[in-house]
Amino acid sequence: MSPDASPVSVNTPVTLREVAAAAGVSVATASKALNGQGRMTAETRERIRETARHLGFRPNSLAQSLLRKRSFTVGLLTNDTYGRFSLPLMAGVSDALVDKGVSVFLCNVEDDTRLGQLHVEAMLDKRVDGIIATGKRIDRHLPVDLSNLRIPVIYAFTQPDAGAVGLVSDDAGGARLAVEHFLRLGRRRIAHVSGPASFAVVHARAEAYRDVLKENGLAVSEPLLGAWSEAWGHEAVEKLFGSAGREGWPDAIFCGNDQIARGVIDALRERGIRVPDDVGVIGFDNWEIVAEATRPPLTSVDMNLSTLGREAGLALLSLVDGQPAAPGIRKLPCRLVVRQSCGSPPE
C-alpha cells in the first residue's frame, strides 16, 4: 500500500540482524558481506548488500566502536572562546577527518581547570581516539594536564607538554615574508609595531624582523611593543611620526596583528600620511573581517591555521593508528596575503 518501496525512515534504526533475516542469511554472513570480508558467492554478497541498501541499514557505530576499540571520534580542546584561531583550525581538522568518518567533539575549557578536567573526562569516557589541544596563544599551556592520557594527544597552536607532538605556525618565517615583501617593494625604513613583550611570538617575529634588516644592511629601529589593540596602533604612530623630522619617518610598518595595523592605518590617515604611497603597512593574522575593512585593505601574514588543523588531524590519526611520531615542535609556514596597503613594486 505504501506508495514507495524505497528506503523509508522508520522509527527505529534497522539492525544487521534484520538485514540478515531479510536476506535469509546469518548475521555473521551479513556482516562479512557488507564489509567485504569472508568468503561467499558474489551473488550472495550482492543480495545482502542490496537488502541492506533497501532497508536503509546503517551500522551502529556504538557497537562497532565497542568491539574495535576505536570510536572514530576525537576531541578538540581549546580555550579560545571567540574561536578566532580555533575555528579555522577546527575547520582544517574536520576537513582532514570527515571523510575518514571521524567526528570532532569541540570543548571550550575557557581558562578553567575544573571545566577542563570535566571535558577531558567526558571525552575519555566517550572513548575518543585522541585529543587535539589548541588555544589562543602558542606559549601557554591549556589549563589541563594531558600528559598521561593513554590516548594520543597533538598540540596545535598551543604550548605542548614536554615530549609531546606540537604544531605551530612559523612566526619568524611569517615576519620574514612581511619584511622581505617590503624590501622587494623598495621600502627601506621599516618599523615594527607589535604586541606585549609577554608573548613569545612577539619576540620571534621581532627577531626575524631584525635579522632580515641586518642581512640587507639596513638600519634596525627597535620594535615598539605594546598591546594587541587598535589603540596601541594609534599610539605607536604618534611615537613614530610625532617628533622626528620627516626624513626620519619610516616608509613601512610591519604590525604584530591586524588590529594594530588597523589602528596604525587610521592614525596615519588622520595625520594626512598616505597609505601605501607614503607608508606601507602589513598586518599579521589575516583576519579577513578586519583586513578587508581597513582603508586601503590590509596586506597581512596568514598563519595558515586551517592547514595547521589539517596537519594536526592527520598527525593524530597516524598516532592513533600506532605509527610513532617524533616528539617536538613542528613549525608550519605562513603565507602573505597581498592586498593594497603596501603599493606596487617600483617599475
Add this chain to the structure above:
Amino acid sequence: MSPDASPVSVNTPVTLREVAAAAGVSVATASKALNGQGRMTAETRERIRETARHLGFRPNSLAQSLLRKRSFTVGLLTNDTYGRFSLPLMAGVSDALVDKGVSVFLCNVEDDTRLGQLHVEAMLDKRVDGIIATGKRIDRHLPVDLSNLRIPVIYAFTQPDAGAVGLVSDDAGGARLAVEHFLRLGRRRIAHVSGPASFAVVHARAEAYRDVLKENGLAVSEPLLGAWSEAWGHEAVEKLFGSAGREGWPDAIFCGNDQIARGVIDALRERGIRVPDDVGVIGFDNWEIVAEATRPPLTSVDMNLSTLGREAGLALLSLVDGQPAAPGIRKLPCRLVVRQSCGSPPE
C-alpha cells in the same frame, strides 16, 4: 615496589569486571553498587566503590550508550564558518549540557549540501541523541534536510523547517531597546542605517524602529539599507549629513550591526561631528572586539546568543527525554550593552 598505590593510569582502561573481581563480587553487584541500585549491605557497597575509586574505574560510555539507547552526545550543525554567531551559541549549548555529561559534535557544513549530508550521516551513525541546527542568519535554511530524522532537532538562530522548534533572537525587541534608549536620552531625530533588504532581520528591526518613533509621535525617516560593512556606514553618513542643512541632521543613528556603526562613527569623526555629543550611535550584535575598539566605545544590542544556546540545549534535552515541545518559533529577548557612544541622559 611501586612508590605509590594511588590510581595509576594503566595502559588499558579498567573494566567493571576487574572492579568486581578485585572486590570479590559479581559484575552485577558491582554495577548496582556504583549506580546506587539494588540491595546490598552498606559495607559491600562502600567496599566496591572504594575499589572502583582506587582502580580509577570509569564506565565505558560506549557500552552504556549501546544499552540505554542514549549516547549522551548531540550534534551542532552550522554554516557559520567564522563562528561569529555559532561560537557564543555553542558556548551556551555546551554550558547547558556539560554537567549532564553530554558532549557536542561541532560540524561546519559551509553551504555545501554534500558536506552537510556527510556530517549528518556521521552524526546519525554515532547515534547522537539530537541535533541543534544553527547558522549565520535566521532567515535561511541550512543546506541540509533535517525534517525526517527520527531524532529531535532544535533550530537556533537559523530558519526552522515547518513544524519544528526554533529559537531566535527577538530582533524587533532589540531594535526597540535601542531606539527607546535614544529617546530616554532626549534624542529626537533618530536615523536607522541597516544591512541589505534581503535579510529578514533588516525589516524586523526597521519596523520596530518605525513603531517606536510613531508611538512617540516622532518623525520617521526612511531606514537606509545597504550592506553589513563599514564602507556602507561611511556612505550612509554621507547621505545623512551631506546635503541637508545642519538642522536636518539626525542626533542619533541606530545601526544594523556593529561594523556599520563602526563605519558611521569613523565617518562622523572625519566630518568633525562629535559622538556622542552631536550624534549618538548604537550598533547591533555587540561584537566586543569591534564595539570596544570604536572611538568612543560602542553601545550595542546584544542578542544573548549564549543564552539562546543554553535554551536550545535544554530544549533539546527535554525533547530527547520525550517531553513534547510546542513547535514554532520562540523569540528570546536581546539586551542593550551601554558603552559610551550615546552620552548620558539630560539631567
Add this chain to the structure above:
DNA sequence: CGGCCCTGAGAAAACCTTTTCCCAATCCGC
C-alpha cells in the same frame, strides 16, 4: 570409489554495562 581439500556459510564468543529475574540464607512471628 575413497580420502582430501576447498568452498560457502553459520554458531558463538567477544566488547562492556545494565537490569531483570532468581536463589539461598537469614530473620521474624507464632
Add this chain to the structure above:
DNA sequence: GCGGATTGGGAAAAGGTTTTCTCAGGGCCG
C-alpha cells in the same frame, strides 16, 4: 521449631557488531 517474608547477592540476557572457529557438502585426484 516452622512457615513465610525479607535480605544480599548472583546468573544471564540484552544491546549490535565483528571475527574466529567450525562444519557440511561437493569436487578432485588417485
